[in-house]
Amino acid sequence: MNKFEILDHTADVGLVAWGETKEEVFANAALGMFSLICNVEEVNGGFTIQVEVEGSDYEDLLVTWLNELLYLFEAEEVLLKEFNIQELGQYYLKAQVEGEPLDTQKHHVQRVVKACTYYEVKVEEIRPQLWRAQVYFDI
Amino acid sequence: MAEAWKGPLQKVDDWRWLIPRSYKKGMLTDGMIYASEKMISAIRKDQAPEQVANVACLPGIVGRSLAMPDIHWGYGFPIGGVAATQEKGGVISPGGVGFDINCGVRVIKTNLTEEEVRPHLEKLLSLLFTNIPSGVGSKGKLSFSIPELEKVLEKGARYIISRGFGFKEDEENIEERGAMEGADPETVSSKARERGKGQLGSLGSGNHFLELEVVERVFRPDLAEVFGLFPGQVIIMVHTGSRGLGHQVCTDYLEEMQKAMNRYDIKVPDRQLACAPCDSPEGRRYFSAMACSANFAWANRQLITHWVREIFEQVFQKSAASLGMFTLYDVAHNIAKWEEHEVEGQKMKLCVHRKGATRAFSAGSPALPPRYREVGQPVLIPGDMGTGSYILVGTELAMQETFGSTCHGAGRVMSRSEADRRSRGRNIANELKERGVLVQAESKATLREEIPEAYKDVGEVVEVVERAGISKKVVYARPLGVIKG
Numbered sequence: 001m002n003k004f005e006i007l008d009h010t011a012d013v014g015l016v017a018w019g020e021t022k023e024e025v026f027a028n029a030a031l032g033m034f035s036l037i038c039n040v041e042e043v044n045g046g047f048t049i050q051v052e053v054e055g056s057d058y059e060d061l062l063v064t065w066l067n068e069l070l071y072l073f074e075a076e077e078v079l080l081k082e083f084n085i086q087e088l089g090q091y092y093l094k095a096q097v098e099g100e101p102l103d104t105q106k107h108h109v110q111r112v113v114k115a116c117t118y119y120e121v122k123v124e125e126i127r128p129q130l131w132r133a134q135v136y137f138d139i
Numbered sequence: 140m141a142e143a144w145k146g147p148l149q150k151v152d153d154w155r156w157l158i159p160r161s162y163k164k165g166m167l168t169d170g171m172i173y174a175s176e177k178m179i180s181a182i183r184k185d186q187a188p189e190q191v192a193n194v195a196c197l198p199g200i201v202g203r204s205l206a207m208p209d210i211h212w213g214y215g216f217p218i219g220g221v222a223a224t225q226e227k228g229g230v231i232s233p234g235g236v237g238f239d240i241n242c243g244v245r246v247i248k249t250n251l252t253e254e255e256v257r258p259h260l261e262k263l264l265s266l267l268f269t270n271i272p273s274g275v276g277s278k279g280k281l282s283f284s285i286p287e288l289e290k291v292l293e294k295g296a297r298y299i300i301s302r303g304f305g306f307k308e309d310e311e312n313i314e315e316r317g318a319m320e321g322a323d324p325e326t327v328s329s330k331a332r333e334r335g336k337g338q339l340g341s342l343g344s345g346n347h348f349l350e351l352e353v354v355e356r357v358f359r360p361d362l363a364e365v366f367g368l369f370p371g372q373v374i375i376m377v378h379t380g381s382r383g384l385g386h387q388v389c390t391d392y393l394e395e396m397q398k399a400m401n402r403y404d405i406k407v408p409d410r411q412l413a414c415a416p417c418d419s420p421e422g423r424r425y426f427s428a429m430a431c432s433a434n435f436a437w438a439n440r441q442l443i444t445h446w447v448r449e450i451f452e453q454v455f456q457k458s459a460a461s462l463g464m465f466t467l468y469d470v471a472h473n474i475a476k477w478e479e480h481e482v483e484g485q486k487m488k489l490c491v492h493r494k495g496a497t498r499a500f501s502a503g504s505p506a507l508p509p510r511y512r513e514v515g516q517p518v519l520i521p522g523d524m525g526t527g528s529y530i531l532v533g534t535e536l537a538m539q540e541t542f543g544s545t546c547h548g549a550g551r552v553m554s555r556s557e558a559d560r561r562s563r564g565r566n567i568a569n570e571l572k573e574r575g576v577l578v579q580a581e582s583k584a585t586l587r588e589e590i591p592e593a594y595k596d597v598g599e600v601v602e603v604v605e606r607a608g609i610s611k612k613v614v615y616a617r618p619l620g621v622i623k624g
Contacts, residue, residue: 008554009141010185010212037275059410060397067390073334074383109275110584112344112624114238114386118393118410119214136214137239138386139345139555 004032007134013113014120014136022058025123025131026065026093028082028109033066034080034099037073038109043081045046045102051095058123061093062133066116069097077102080108114138141170141185141212146192148172148179154607158192158204165196165408173546175609181552182210190217193408197222199229199417199484201489202298205541208603209550209595212391213237215411218495221544222418223480224440227486229552231422232406232414233396233429235492236475238389240434242347242380242517243471245313247444249451250463252371253353259454264579268452271443272341273624274581279340285397288336288487291326296441296469304445306465310506313469314498318439319476322430328391331428337382340442340470344624347379347441347522352616353481362385362532362613364515366467368412372468374616376528377443378521379577380473381436381608388432392425393528416491426475426490433474440469467530468517472547478506480542486546491542497544499533499610516582518610522597523549524578524589525571527617529601537609545610546601549594562587571621580623589623 007014019025034040053068056060072078078101086089087094102109115138122134150158151171158170170191182188187210194216195204201223210219215234230442230576237377238533252529256263283291290298297310310316342349354372357363368374381388397414399421400406415421417566427495444466448459455462475492482489500506500516507516518531526549537543553561567586568578580586604610 006556010187010554011218011547011551012147012214013555054558056397060394067394071330071334071387071390074575075330110582111588112275115390117214118397118413121410139216 003028012136014134014137017133019131020129021044022131023085023088025133026062026085026088029133029135030066030069030083031064031081032111033069033137036111037105037113038079040081042107043079045082045098046121047078047100048096048098049078053093054091057090059121062123062135063116063121066135070115072111076092079107084119111139141559144183144186144188146188148188151512154603158188158321160195163192167196167200168203170195170204170206173209173212173603174208175603176232178208178599178603185212187217189383190215191220193227193412194220194222196408197224197230197302197412197414198405199224199231201225201229201487202542205544207546208600209495209546209548209554211550213494216492217410219546220494221492221496221526221541223491223542224491226417226490229490230414230416231417231426231490232412232492233389233392234411234413235494236429237473237494238386239380240385240388241433241471242473243436243440243469245377245440245444245469245517246467247375247377247447247559248367248463248467249375251373253373253619256351256373258622260577262584263351263450263454264577264622266454267447268622270446270450270578271324273621275344275624276582277341277624278337281340283336283339288332289324291339291438292320292327292431294318294436296437299438299441305441309441309444312466313437314432314471317441319430319433321427321504322434323427324431326424326428327359327388327431329481331384331387331608332389334387335382338382338384339435339439341382342379342443342622342624343382344582347524347591347624349622351619352374352376352528353619354614355617356615358612358614362514366517366530366613367465368530368614369406374467375447375551376519376521377440378445379439381432382439384434384435387429392428395421395423423459427439429475433471437469465542468496468519470519478542480481480538489542495547495549496544498543499531500543501533501535501538518545520546520597520601521548523591523594524621524623525618527592527599527615529540530613531601531604531610532613534608534610541609545604549600551593552595553593555588558588558590561592562590576618577620579624582624585623597598
């Protein structure tokens with residue numbers, strides 16, 4: 001099972017993430033997003049941040065979660081690669097995320113992701129132990 | 140790739156295609172797409188027309204849900220979409236403006252010709268590239284304190300000019316004179332400020348650019364003269380927006396409006412169309428925060444203008460004023476504005492959303508500076524890198540049909556991954572050089588995603604708005620050199 005795949009869109013970019021659990025699908029969506037921004041292989045761990053977000057359902061939580069990570073990337077200038085989801089209910093997500101402060105000498109930032117949109121957002125359990133999430137980003 | 144759209148498109152004339160309101164439950168009005176027959180088959184390839192129909196479902200929409208010929212598939216609104224809503228009972232939608240609030244274009248004139256600039260072109264580009272920060276997460280060269288940032292949010296380009304970064308007369312050649320009314324910095328979150336504060340005075344990445352161009356064709360000499368344009372003249376086009384600040388403002392208010400919609404019992408066919416009544420606290424707060432972001436963008440383009448002038452002064456050893464480096468105009472193409480329009484013989488105050496569309500006011504509009512009031516507003520239409528740009532003028536028909544709006548650019552036809560596949564192994568900078576266009580880019584990936592064939596032909600787009608009568612061509616300018624993020 002691939003962790004995520006990129007969807008073609010004329011102007012922007014879509015992403016589908018897969019996971020055995022809802023926690024895994026949220027983590028893989030975040031990994032997919034950072035792989036659009038940079039080459040995650042170049043990113044080390046060691047720098048951790050605690051993240052908490054609220055939402056009105058899983059879809060809203062997914063969009064809010066990814067936008068929170070984009071905020072951290074731009075405001076705190078950190079590239080992230082590990083996403084440990086500690087708590088995930090219908091209205092609340094708590095995670096410890098890990099990565100490395102941006103070093104333009106070392107990291108190749110490929111693309112700006114302006115935001116994660118609500119367009120066609122989906123989080124669904126297609127069958128037991130298989131979750132699928134879909135989002136589109138504004139590039 | 141996306142599914143093709145199979146809904147009804149009724150041909151009104153060679154340039155107008157109607158989506159009848161009967162197409163879909165919930166549509167409150169018809170949709171109208173401005174396009175040529177040839178473009179329509181491309182437009183049908185993805186879900187952009189469905190998005191035109193979805194916008195027609197917004198409560199309080201007045202007139203039609205419109206799409207310009209550079210229409211392409213967006214999220215929520217299509218790119219190239221225009222929709223007006225009424226003050227009472229109408230909604231305002233952050234998705235109708237987009238994340239890059241007041242992404243827009245400024246054109247700076249010069250009195251230099253191509254022959255005078257050519258020998259210095261490489262030097263100019265390399266100085267522009269090193270002095271104007273570009274690329275992902277690029278930072279401005281100046282740091283602004285918190286009280287200064289508040290002033291930028293409230294007073295936009297006017298504040299920047301008052302600080303000495305510009306000519307006094309720049310102000311009147313910017314939409315809204317560079318500062319929108321009703322911008323209360325209180326409505327901009329600390330997150331948005333954090334994200335944006337270091338980025339004031341930077342180009343950013345993606346489709347943003349700074350381009351040196353030469354006026355190659357003049358379609359209407361009388362209008363070109365009023366605009367101060369002549370054949371062979373070098374002009375500079377700056378295309379950027381409100382950077383991370385605007386992105387975060389849109390993100391914040393989309394989240395807030397998801398909740399507000401339940402409270403106001405508003406239902407929309409796509410969550411990205413989240414909205415709130417214009418006169419609700421949420422609607423008013425969003426408008427104010429959006430106005431602050433728009434002001435930030437005008438301040439951004441003003442600072443960049445200042446540095447462009449400094450670089451020309453350094454290279455040509457003359458003052459910017461004696462080089463004729465005046466602002467032709469500065470337009471927003473992602474914005475919502477309160478405007479007065481005549482609808483069925485009645486004057487109405489409307490919230491006009493333009494998402495990838497340009498205001499194109501006609502002669503006589505009180506919003507225009509005196510020098511343009513007799514001819515209409517200069518409309519600045521960038522093409523893709525390497526193709527060139529058009530400068531148009533607004534028309535009376537646009538006032539009647541499109542709330543004084545027209546196209547904003549070429550519009551993508553190819554996804555980024557397809558552009559990436561097609562450009563693999565190619566040296567895009569060299570290809571452009573062979574066509575006489577020098578390129579300096581921060582990222583090769585951006586350059587490949589932005590290859591000319593990923594865009595519609597801007598000439599065709601402009602032809603449609605001219606033939607449909609919603610604007611008129613004044614000049615075409617060919618690119619000489621481009622700075623990309």
